Amino acid sequence: MQDILKYNLLFDALERGFALFSQSSCGQEASAGFIDQPVRTCVTIPSKGFFGCMPVYIEAEDLLVSKLVTAFPKNKDIPSHNAIVAVFDASCGVPRALLDGDIITTRRTAAASAVATKHLVNGEPKVLAILGCGVQGTSHYDALTAMFQLEKSGSARSNVRVDDG
Numbered sequence: 001m002q003d004i005l006k007y008n009l010l011f012d013a014l015e016r017g018f019a020l021f022s023q024s025s026c027g028q029e030a031s032a033g034f035i036d037q038p039v040r041t042c043v044t045i046p047s048k049g050f051f052g053c054m055p056v057y058i059e060a061e062d063l064l065v066s067k068l069v070t071a072f073p074k075n076k077d078i079p080s081h082n083a084i085v086a087v088f089d090a091s092c093g094v095p096r097a098l099l100d101g102d103i104i105t106t107r108r109t110a111a112a113s114a115v116a117t118k119h120l121v122n123g124e125p126k127v128l129a130i131l132g133c134g135v136q137g138t139s140h141y142d143a144l145t146a147m148f149q150l151e152k153s154g155s156a157r158s159n160v161r162v163d164d165g
């Protein structure tokens with residue numbers, strides 16, 4: 001998965017995907033074809049975390065897929081987020097593949113941030129600051145430095161607590 005999901009490929013795929021989803025009118029039949037992607041459904045595990053289900057059907061790509069993801073932020077020594085991606089045959093509903101969703105989550109999320117930044121930023125960004133040095137802090141560094149020529153980047157280490165208030 002690490003060898004397949006290169007950031008430059010992800011940037012292009014996500015940009016196309018976001019455009020396709022916007023054109024699909026959120027579940028309506030439209031020029032981009034039919035896409036049904038309801039918002040993530042979450043089950044709460046009180047004081048521990050949540051379990052999320054993220055299904056999608058994309059007619060133009062013949063894709064019927066769902067990510068299943070858990071977020072247990074208090075996990076120690078094991079990842080706080082864990083995921084699998086289940087791929088079904090869109091023509092008959094038969095399951096075809098079960099993918100490790102961890103690298104997909106790690107890189108897709110960061111690549112989506114980089115694509116959004118590219119479209120929203122005012123001018124050419126030169127400085128990157130990241131709060132938190134976990135999985136996403138690291139992957140955002142990788143994605144944003146792959147997208148932009150930065151002059152300066154830095155991060156608050158995980159033992160440097162930044163108060164919400």
Ligand SMILES: NC(=O)C1=CN([C@@H]2O[C@H](COP(=O)(O)OP(=O)(O)OC[C@H]3O[C@@H](n4cnc5c(N)ncnc54)[C@H](O)[C@@H]3O)[C@@H](O)[C@H]2O)C=CC1
Binds near residue numbers: 071135162163
């Ligand atoms: N929208 C999306 O697709 C996704 C969103 N996320 C979200 O991104 C966030 C980060 O996820 P991961 O990097 O996978 O988690 P992680 O557990 O690997 O990293 C979190 C880091 O934040 C640090 N941290 C916690 N509180 C802090 C504070 N007050 N100040 C500075 N550092 C602090 C922790 O020490 C840890 O290093 C979570 O909120 C997660 O739910 C994660 C994956 C996908």
Ligand SMILES: O=C(O)C1=NCCCC1
Binds near residue numbers: 052069081105
């Ligand atoms: O969209 C995702 O993927 C996730 N979002 C929030 C945290 C769990 C993974």
